[in-house]
Amino acid sequence: MSMFVWSSKWSIDNGEIDRQHMKLVSLIAELQNIHDTISGEELNETVRFLSDYVRIHFSCEENFMISVKYPYLEEHRILHKEFSEYIQSLCDNENIRGIIDIREVLSFLKSWLKDHICREDIKIFQFLKNQENPHET
Ligand SMILES: [Fe+2]
8 A cells, every 4th residue: 555645735824724634634644554463453543543633623714714704614514523523433333344345445444635635625725715715816
């Protein structure tokens, strides 16, 4: 499986949200690196940690969208909710390794996060740029 690394092309605010995205990428990359060598219990713990961090990040991003009166907050929130529920459903298993193909999970997590940042999160910052410079396209 290819390495998962954050790319500067995914940068959206040069600040806190980028840092949180980097952290999410590194948590998923770590999971990819260690998933077949750690115990089942550690695997569950790692996925739970990722799930908690995802929730923290999403609420931070949603608060930011509220603070700038982002008009597509509700649509964006639904995407967050679906992803949170997916990760939560993994955590609901007492033995993740026994039930789930972790490689499939990893490839889903990687593509979801990359697409979400590059297609959805970026729109928040395009909206802000348009607010600041309404005559630029
Ligand atoms: Fe988002």
